Amino acid sequence: MENPGLSFFTKYQVCCLGLQKLVIVTFGNPDAIALERGPGVSHGPRKTTTFAPMKPGTILIIDDELTLRGLVTRIIRLEGFDVHEAPDCKTALKKLVQNDIDVVLCDVKLPDGNGVELTGKIKALYPSVEVILLTAYGNIPDGVQAIKNGAFDYITKGNDNDKIIPLLFRALEKVQLQKRVRELEKRVGEKFSFDSILGKSRPIQDAIELARKVVQTNTTVLLTGETGTGKEVFAQAIHQSGSRCEKSFVALNCSAFSKDIIESELFGHKQGSFTGATKDKKGLIEQASGGTLFLDEIGEMPLELQAKLLRVLETGEFIKLGCTEPVHVNFRLIAATNKDLKLESEEHRFRSDLYFRLNVFQIQLPPLRERKKDIEMLSAFFVQQFSVKTNKKPLRISTEYLQKLERYNWPGNIRELKNIIERSVILSNGDELTEALLPYEIQHQTAGGHNSISAFAMTSIEKQHIQKVLNHTKGNKAEAARLMEIGVATLYRKMEEYGLH
Numbered sequence: 001m002e003n004p005g006l007s008f009f010t011k012y013q014v015c016c017l018g019l020q021k022l023v024i025v026t027f028g029n030p031d032a033i034a035l036e037r038g039p040g041v042s043h044g045p046r047k048t049t050t051f052a053p054m055k056p057g058t059i060l061i062i063d064d065e066l067t068l069r070g071l072v073t074r075i076i077r078l079e080g081f082d083v084h085e086a087p088d089c090k091t092a093l094k095k096l097v098q099n100d101i102d103v104v105l106c107d108v109k110l111p112d113g114n115g116v117e118l119t120g121k122i123k124a125l126y127p128s129v130e131v132i133l134l135t136a137y138g139n140i141p142d143g144v145q146a147i148k149n150g151a152f153d154y155i156t157k158g159n160d161n162d163k164i165i166p167l168l169f170r171a172l173e174k175v176q177l178q179k180r181v182r183e184l185e186k187r188v189g190e191k192f193s194f195d196s197i198l199g200k201s202r203p204i205q206d207a208i209e210l211a212r213k214v215v216q217t218n219t220t221v222l223l224t225g226e227t228g229t230g231k232e233v234f235a236q237a238i239h240q241s242g243s244r245c246e247k248s249f250v251a252l253n254c255s256a257f258s259k260d261i262i263e264s265e266l267f268g269h270k271q272g273s274f275t276g277a278t279k280d281k282k283g284l285i286e287q288a289s290g291g292t293l294f295l296d297e298i299g300e301m302p303l304e305l306q307a308k309l310l311r312v313l314e315t316g317e318f319i320k321l322g323c324t325e326p327v328h329v330n331f332r333l334i335a336a337t338n339k340d341l342k343l344e345s346e347e348h349r350f351r352s353d354l355y356f357r358l359n360v361f362q363i364q365l366p367p368l369r370e371r372k373k374d375i376e377m378l379s380a381f382f383v384q385q386f387s388v389k390t391n392k393k394p395l396r397i398s399t400e401y402l403q404k405l406e407r408y409n410w411p412g413n414i415r416e417l418k419n420i421i422e423r424s425v426i427l428s429n430g431d432e433l434t435e436a437l438l439p440y441e442i443q444h445q446t447a448g449g450h451n452s453i454s455a456f457a458m459t460s461i462e463k464q465h466i467q468k469v470l471n472h473t474k475g476n477k478a479e480a481a482r483l484m485e486i487g488v489a490t491l492y493r494k495m496e497e498y499g500l501h
């Protein structure tokens with residue numbers, strides 16, 4: 001009797017051999033899988049859309065039948081894949097160690113084991129590898145069990161042969177998507193890692209060293225420092241570098257909302273607990289469970305809520321509005337403020353018990369004027385960042401421009417420096433940033449850089465900058481906040497402060 005597998009493979013091989021170029025694209029839906037064979041050659045009535053050639057993957061074929069294995073190998077190679085072969089489980093596991101395999105095509109009956117069990121083992125050892133099982137004709141239970149063991153899919157030998165190649169591409173697509181997600185996650189991690197905190201000066205290095213020490217603990221952290229010194233950057237880096245990084249980093253700016261909104265955002269409520277509570281709402285505290293809760297501008301938190309927050313910190317639980325049972329939570333709190341919380345508590349604007357609870361591990365971030373030797377490095381970084389963003393060729397920084405920056409007092413710290421560099425890059429026409437590109441108050445500083453109008457200047461620069469960005473986004477606040485890398489709530493607060501509408 002003719003081997004159905006062989007007949008398919010032979011036909012397929014003949015069909016492929018006559019082709020010069022094979023571009024294969026897969027989309028999630030199997031119906032959309034199209035094999036396009038060179039220009040002008042259509043392949044049946046399937047949907048064919050824009051093509052993006054896929055990078056070839058690496059396949060491991062596990063089968064003890066030498067002829068069939070060799071044939072499948074040749075056919076799959078024709079599709080551009082790298083192929084490795086193994087006649088049994090033991091060799092297969094060795095090949096998986098030695099090579100970067102993407103997809104495994106595995107027979108069920110193997111001399112030293114069973115493909116269904118091997119699937120479970122492979123998925124446990126290499127979760128990112130996808131396995132397709134070749135089951136014997138009519139043996140659905142094997143396939144079902146393989147899926148339970150983590151297989152991508154199964155194929156009935158002989159019956160489903162024409163599905164092998166499209167299925168391999170789908171499995172490979174999944175592997176590549178997952179790789180991409182991991183890469184992006186890694187990049188997000190890098191963006192928020194300590195390595196992204198620029199500065200070689202002693203004060204910032206001391207702060208980084210302190211922060212690194214607290215990463216692997218659950219200790220509450222209090223980040224203090226003037227506006228724009230990097231408190232949020234530190235909070236993200238602490239979260240991202242610790243074991244909680246897989247879980248959520250949930251942030252709330254306590255100055256941006258009223259007491260009722262903060263309460264409802266933090267603690268959530270049950271449906272029907274008050275008029276307007278149309279459905280259950282999970283509070284931020286619950287959402288941060290396992291991860292980090294970042295309470296920015298904690299000095300602005302209403303006193304009544306400070307008491308509620310303290311209770312959660314002490315007991316690890318709270319009762320949601322409209323519920324009777326407590327909710328247990330496990331989050332790390334990072335709080336930030338530019339206020340002197342000690343003074344605030346002495347003057348009864350901040351609860352002293354909460355202050356002591358928060359002040360377990362304080363990291364004081366230095367103002368930029370106390371680490372002026374970092375200005376050059378920070379400026380170079382921001383110039384490069386904004387040149388890319390505005391599609392300009394790399395710009396140099398003139399000596400005079402840098403000297404003016406180093407002489408300035410920086411009341412708005414790194415954020416102000418960043419905004420000023422962005423402004424200069426936008427305004428520049430040449431290949432160098434010159435002092436003429438600086439705002440008036442930085443160009444015309446009094447001796448010693450003690451700019452008598454610095455506070456005013458900061459305000460006016462920030463106001464102008466926000467207005468300019470809002471004009472650019474045609475009033476779109478979410479987009480403007482994204483461009484300025486601040487929260488929407490902060491943008492609203494600043495717009496109100498500066499009377500911008």
Ligand SMILES: Nc1ncnc2c1ncn2[C@@H]1O[C@H](COP(=O)(O)OP(=O)(O)OP(=O)(O)O)[C@@H](O)[C@H]1O
Nearest residue numbers: 196197198226227228229230231232233414415485
């Ligand atoms: N060390 C650093 N290296 C590079 N960029 C930094 C550094 N510190 C801060 N920044 C940048 O400066 C800006 C301000 O930082 P951040 O928002 O963390 O400050 P903040 O202390 O939270 O300010 P505020 O009190 O106003 O909320 C951000 O755009 C951030 O990316």
Ligand SMILES: [Mg+2]
Nearest residue numbers: 231232296336
């Ligand atoms: Mg902040």
